[in-house]
Amino acid sequence: MPGSFTARLMNLEATSKETFRFSATLHNAAPRPVIYNFSAAAPSGWNLMFRVDGMQVTSFRADSGRTQEVSIELTPAPEAKPGKYTVPVHAVSNTDTLLLQLEAVVKGAYAMELTTPNGLLSGEITEGSRKAIHLTVKNTGTLPLDAVEVSAQAPSKWDATFEPAKIERIEPGKSVDVVANLNVPDKTIAGDYVTTFTARNNSVNASAMFRMTVTTSLLAGWIGVVIILAAIAIIYLLIKKYGRR
Incomplete structure (x- = not known):
């Protein structure tokens, strides 16, 4: 016999970033113990494993009349496109071959990444000047991203504009370059400042923190030196004039 x-549920639905977990039942109706070997025809790039009592296995010895719970874990390939995938699963013994037809329905997923072309998130700028920062908006999901807007949360009185400020569409796996023009006002105190860039649409958003080191201009430095020297000269003259009395 x-x-x-x-399986309790033959059809499961999840995104390509999740694992499909099927709960199956294997019953040995033979009058003797039987060793079953597990195998499956999963799509290319997918990973599948069998677990019995929490342990990963490739085969299982079932006593006569025994019923055993088997967990089947199916992990899609990262680039798996949305759709229905049929996965035949076999439990094979010396006497028979048991077939279980599973269905994994991959849902589309929104995901976005905001970075720079070289991955560097820091730079240097002179106070009172403008700097072009190159950003990259990547679609790391499986669904297109529409109407993506780019914005910035900058220090007080700083100004940021974008080219383009809005991206009509980014296909899965593709990216779009954006130039952020950052304007630093005059008389900004030298030091490190953080600007947070954000790309978002109605479904997802991504942010990147960019650290900018502000330096004073050469002219401002010379003016400061002149002022200091003038102050020293004035003090010297005052001491020379009144110090003798």
Whole structure:
């Protein structure tokens, strides 16, 4: 008498970033113990494993009349496109071959990444000047991204504009370059400042923190030196004039 290989739920739905976990039942109806070897025809790039009592296995010895719970874990390939995938699963013994047809429905997922072309998130700028920062908006999901807007949260009185400020569409796996023009006002105190760039649409958003080191201009430095020297000269003259009295 052949055994049986069944699942409570034959069809599961998840995104390509999740693992499909099927709960199956294997029953040995033979009058003797049987060793079953597990195998599956998963799509290319997918990963599949079988677990019995929490342990990963490739085969299992079932006593006569025994029913055993088997967990089947199916992980899609990262680039798996949305759709329905049929996965035949077999439990094979010396006497029979048990077939279980599973279905994994991959849902589309929104995901976005905001970075720079070289991955560097820091730079240097002179106070009172403008700097072009090159950003990259990547679609790391499986669905297109529409109407993506780019914005910035900058220090007080700083100004940022973008080219382009709005991206009509980014296909999965593609990226779009954006230039952020950052304006630093005059008389900004030298030091490190953080600007947070954000790309978002109605479904997802991504941010990147950019650290900018502000330096004073050469002219401002010379003016400061002149002022200091003038102050020293005035003090010297005052001491020379009144110090003798």
